[in-house]
Amino acid sequence: MKTQNSTGMITGILGVVSLIPSGCSHEKKVPVPNIILIYADDLGYGDVSCYGANAVSTPNIDLLAFRGLRFTNAYCTSATSTPSRYSLLTGEYAWRKSGTGVARGNASAIIDPGRTTMASVLRNAGYTTGAVGKWHLGLGPASGADWNGDITNGPLDIGFSYNYILPATGDRVPCVYVENRRVVGLEESDPIEVNYDEKIPGMPTGKDNPELLKMVPSHGHDMTIVNGISRIGWMSGGKNALWVDENIADTLTGKAVSFIEKNKDNPFFLYFATHDIHVPRVPHPRFAGKSGMGPRGDAILEFDWSVGEIMKTVDRLNLTENTIIIVTSDNGPVVDDGYRDQAVELLGNHKPAGPLRGGKYSAFDGGTRVIFIASWKGKIQPGRTNELFSQVDLLASFADLTGQKVPETECRDSHSNLNALLGKGTSTRDWIVEHAVNGRLSLIKNNWKYIEPGPGDRLYAHVNIESGNDTLPQLYNLKEDIGEKTNLAKDNPLIVKELTELINNIRNN
Numbered sequence: 301m302k303t304q305n306s307t308g309m310i311t312g313i314l315g316v317v318s319l320i321p322s323g324c325s326h327e328k329k330v331p332v333p334n335i336i337l338i339y340a341d342d343l344g345y346g347d348v349s350c351y352g353a354n355a356v357s358t359p360n361i362d363l364l365a366f367r368g369l370r371f372t373n374a375y376c377t378s379a380t381s382t383p384s385r386y387s388l389l390t391g392e393y394a395w396r397k398s399g400t401g402v403a404r405g406n407a408s409a410i411i412d413p414g415r416t417t418m419a420s421v422l423r424n425a426g427y428t429t430g431a432v433g434k435w436h437l438g439l440g441p442a443s444g445a446d447w448n449g450d451i452t453n454g455p456l457d458i459g460f461s462y463n464y465i466l467p468a469t470g471d472r473v474p475c476v477y478v479e480n481r482r483v484v485g486l487e488e489s490d491p492i493e494v495n496y497d498e499k500i501p502g503m504p505t506g507k508d509n510p511e512l513l514k515m516v517p518s519h520g521h522d523m524t525i526v527n528g529i530s531r532i533g534w535m536s537g538g539k540n541a542l543w544v545d546e547n548i549a550d551t552l553t554g555k556a557v558s559f560i561e562k563n564k565d566n567p568f569f570l571y572f573a574t575h576d577i578h579v580p581r582v583p584h585p586r587f588a589g590k591s592g593m594g595p596r597g598d599a600i601l602e603f604d605w606s607v608g609e610i611m612k613t614v615d616r617l618n619l620t621e622n623t624i625i626i627v628t629s630d631n632g633p634v635v636d637d638g639y640r641d642q643a644v645e646l647l648g649n650h651k652p653a654g655p656l657r658g659g660k661y662s663a664f665d666g667g668t669r670v671i672f673i674a675s676w677k678g679k680i681q682p683g684r685t686n687e688l689f690s691q692v693d694l695l696a697s698f699a700d701l702t703g704q705k706v707p708e709t710e711c712r713d714s715h716s717n718l719n720a721l722l723g724k725g726t727s728t729r730d731w732i733v734e735h736a737v738n739g740r741l742s743l744i745k746n747n748w749k750y751i752e753p754g755p756g757d758r759l760y761a762h763v764n765i766e767s768g769n770d771t772l773p774q775l776y777n778l779k780e781d782i783g784e785k786t787n788l789a790k791d792n793p794l795i796v797k798e799l800t801e802l803i804n805n806i807r808n809n
């Protein structure tokens with residue numbers, strides 16, 4: 301029930317659930333753009349040059365920011381991947397649902413088949429929907445994914461019409477790609493076995509066979525060795541299906557580009573979740589050594605290249621005026637996340653979180669305030685904005701943009717903030733909830749940042765990141781103290797009280 305003309309206009313009426321066929325007397329032309337959401341992994345607020353990095357240069361991301369709107373107050377929902385992705389795709393805070401912490405590589409599906417998601421909303425709007433890249437939301441039924449057969453309870457079951465994914469993360473087995481329901485390149489004679497409870501006999505591990513490693517772990521990551529790198533979890537088999545880390549960015553970017561090419565004549569939604577810049581950082585040789593900051597910096601260059609390839613594809617296919625491109629990250633930065641890859645030694649003066657305190661895992665803003673750029677030629681006025689924006693609102697904002705209704709109970713935390721997204725008005729969001737790895741929540745309102753009291757473990761020593769935990773309540777004035785240095789809680793008991801009540805209301809909603 302939709303038509304699209306050569307400039308990519310769908311005829312329909314905003315605010316009406318289904319699109320009206322062309323020729324209807326009430327019809328109004330509404331430009332419905334293609335949507336490309338590029339989701340980086342562990343990319344920090346200070347890791348790209350248009351957000352202030354000097355030690356590394358990201359010309360493609362900078363160009364996108366030059367063409368689009370650069371947000372300085374945009375947030376992911378959690379300081380780690382699985383919960384951020386869960387909230388992004390479902391419009392429900394992950395901390396409302398148990399089992400949404402960092403998922404193992406053999407976790408079963410965390411998003412129930414049939415649930416409303418960003419993808420299902422857009423598919424209902426007539427979009428072809430693709431997921432390319434890191435998944436990390438579990439696959440398969442409660443009994444586990446059938447790696448050697450049809451993998452059910454995956455992206456195809458929650459609204460995507462195509463997927464080419466890494467099941468979990470680059471540092472977790474199984475180290476294979478899944479295209480739609482099948483492991484790519486798997487041979488029947490060499491089935492895959494995955495285990496997270498015990499070692500699989502006969503398979504070399506980082507712990508027992510360090511002589512086989514090309515990258516040595518600093519903490520954890522000492523189980524099955526694949527491509528000279530030991531991972532989290534044990535696996536065997538699937539030799540012909542194993543990925544080569546050096547080629548992951550090329551492979552995923554290639555799949556993203558072909559998805560765009562294939563769907564250029566229909567509205568499409570592409571969720572492109574890169575492996576970069578997560579560990580293990582093993583960029584392609586054409587990026588290796590190029591940043592001078594070691595593999596972490598090189599992975600930033602590789603990520604920037606991926607963004608550039610997407611932009612070039614959109615330009616080449618004349619889709620620029622009909623495509624919204626968003627680039628953002630799933631959580632804040634970490635320098636040593638488990639491999640000795642020289643990230644610490646070669647960091648120099650680079651500040652991965654920019655002016656923010658903390659990083660990945662943390663309750664400080666470094667954990668969840670992320671880069672966020674939205675570009676749509678002719679529709680989004682280029683510039684910079686400090687309006688508050690949360691990734692949890694993308695689902696409802698896209699629904700708004702495409703005239704879809706969102707079921708309030710299922711997607712209860714997502715509210716349209718379309719005007720702010722398009723740079724056309726002030727934010728409808730007056731507070732932001734942040735979720736740190738230990739489960740504690742923080743709240744931002746009127747430039748105040750309140751962090752709930754919790755365990756006093758101030759430093760996550762293995763990653764050398766300030767946790768943001770304190771046994772006392774913390775209150776910071778982000779406008780004057782973006783680095784969350786001076787705790788003003790004692791002097792402002794009324795504000796602490798108000799924010800405590802609000803956080804409890806939000807939690808109990």
Ligand code: NG6
Binds near residue numbers: 341402471578631
């Ligand atoms: C941690 C891993 C870390 C990373 C993280 C998830 C260890 C010691 N550390 O448990 O390397 O994989 O989980 O990162 O295993 S995320 O970005 O996918 O959330």
Ligand code: CA
Binds near residue numbers: 380381630631
């Ligand atoms: Ca991450």
